[in-house]
Amino acid sequence: MHELARCRQDFPILARTVRGGRPLVYLDSAATTQKPVQVLQAMERYYREDNANVHRAVHELAERATQAFEQARLRVARFIGADDPHCVIFVRNTTEAINLVARSWAQPRLREGDEILVSLMEHHSNLVPWYMVARQTGARVRFAGLLPDGRLDMDSLREKLTPRTRVVAIAHQSNVLGTINPVQEIAELAHQAGAVVVVDGAQSVPHMPVDVRRLGCDFLAFSGHKMLGPTGIGVLWGRRELLESMEPLFGGGEMIREVTLQGATWNDLPHRLEAGTPAIAEAVGLAAAVEYLEAVGMEAVRRHEQELVGYALQRLGELPDVELYGPSQQRGGVVAFNVRGVHAHDVATILDQQGIAVRAGHHCAQPLMGWLDVPATVRASFYLYTLPEEIEALVEGLQAVRRIFGTSR
Numbered sequence: 001m002h003e004l005a006r007c008r009q010d011f012p013i014l015a016r017t018v019r020g021g022r023p024l025v026y027l028d029s030a031a032t033t034q035k036p037v038q039v040l041q042a043m044e045r046y047y048r049e050d051n052a053n054v055h056r057a058v059h060e061l062a063e064r065a066t067q068a069f070e071q072a073r074l075r076v077a078r079f080i081g082a083d084d085p086h087c088v089i090f091v092r093n094t095t096e097a098i099n100l101v102a103r104s105w106a107q108p109r110l111r112e113g114d115e116i117l118v119s120l121m122e123h124h125s126n127l128v129p130w131y132m133v134a135r136q137t138g139a140r141v142r143f144a145g146l147l148p149d150g151r152l153d154m155d156s157l158r159e160k161l162t163p164r165t166r167v168v169a170i171a172h173q174s175n176v177l178g179t180i181n182p183v184q185e186i187a188e189l190a191h192q193a194g195a196v197v198v199v200d201g202a203q204s205v206p207h208m209p210v211d212v213r214r215l216g217c218d219f220l221a222f223s224g225h226k227m228l229g230p231t232g233i234g235v236l237w238g239r240r241e242l243l244e245s246m247e248p249l250f251g252g253g254e255m256i257r258e259v260t261l262q263g264a265t266w267n268d269l270p271h272r273l274e275a276g277t278p279a280i281a282e283a284v285g286l287a288a289a290v291e292y293l294e295a296v297g298m299e300a301v302r303r304h305e306q307e308l309v310g311y312a313l314q315r316l317g318e319l320p321d322v323e324l325y326g327p328s329q330q331r332g333g334v335v336a337f338n339v340r341g342v343h344a345h346d347v348a349t350i351l352d353q354q355g356i357a358v359r360a361g362h363h364c365a366q367p368l369m370g371w372l373d374v375p376a377t378v379r380a381s382f383y384l385y386t387l388p389e390e391i392e393a394l395v396e397g398l399q400a401v402r403r404i405f406g407t408s409r
């Protein structure tokens with residue numbers, strides 16, 4: 001259980017106190033993770049020593065900045081098993097990555113009557129962009145259903161997958177239920193039906209080994225800030241032929257080959273999809289985060305979270321008024337729950353008074369809340385620096401909630 005406990009000292013923020021001197025218990029890593037000193041130092045060093053714009057000038061700093069930026073691309077590509085670093089497109093976050101696919105790949109290709117298949121557990125970032133495409137093209141968004149325990153209903157997915165399905169867009173791991181979806185199998189089915197597979201890896205790439213060759217998907221989207229990196233940088237990986245066929249969404253500097261009085265032609269990948277000055281220091285920070293994760297080992301990260309989530313489900317399951325959501329197996333380090341008779345926001349507020357940071361609300365997954373038939377849930381989410389003692393603190397915090405609201409029997 002304590003295999004990764006030594007990591008904690010790398011995260012200065014975890015040593016701070018909150019709410020008048022209480023130790024911080026940070027259980028909101030699915031929203032954003034904390035950053036180790038290695039990432040903070042890499043970014044500071046970049047700004048102190050190498051800062052310049054990339055791909056533009058010949059001076060030494062420009063060369064160093066360009067090299068650091070492209071090294072970051074290489075490192076990220078290797079991390080997800082991508083052979084070609086040019087197929088790693090730096091964007092701001094998962095949301096931007098999925099919107100880029102929706103607008104640049106899907107929108108020009110889809111027609112009235114075409115179908116986009118998503119699941120009932122999608123984050124709005126993997127739903128709203130598809131609604132937007134549907135609105136523009138007359139295509140229809142369809143939903144694969146869930147089994148009562150919160151796993152994806154594969155029969156429902158097979159049933160909804162038709163010759164009209166052009167896109168299957170699916171979360172690798174739910175940010176609420178923690179469910180890990182069988183993306184490899186889904187990709188095979190989708191490809192047999194002739195659809196393109198977009199994987200929302202926001203909650204999987206940070207928490208388990210992910211290899212795009214093994215997944216068999218066509219696009220993978222994820223965010224740096226959810227994997228120890230800074231905000232402002234995310235990744236869209238795509239198959240080369242698909243990325244090359246995409247009309248750029250943004251025009252401007254760096255994405256062009258030539259601009260004349262008559263028009264413009266586009267640069268090669270990845271630049272054609274990265275208009276303007278990119279998030280250079282953030283890419284450097286993301287590379288340091290990847291280096292950190294690789295040193296710990298993604299198998300070890302996954303193991304640690306499996307242990308934590310098992311422990312959390314057991315301990316929270318012992319509280320009579322707590323209703324837990326999501327499957328017991330094949331889930332990541334996320335536990336969503338409600339305390340019967342108490343609104344999720346009240347639970348989160350009382351926990352916060354004790355220094356425990358959780359998220360409460362619909363978690364940008366309103367269709368899923370509808371399926372659960374609740375307005376909101378509380379969510380505790382873990383990472384490599386989370387300790388079992390913090391789960392104990394959560395249990396104690398929930399006992400205080402039950403005392404305050406008189407739910408304890």
Ligand code: C6P
Pocket residue numbers: 030031032093094095096123125126171173174175200202203223359363364
């Ligand atoms: N979920 C959460 O607290 P961005 O905001 O673009 O970095 O990530 C969007 C996103 C997409 N898909 C999934 C499965 C996600 O969990 C998220 C972000 C955070 O659950 C913030 S809403």
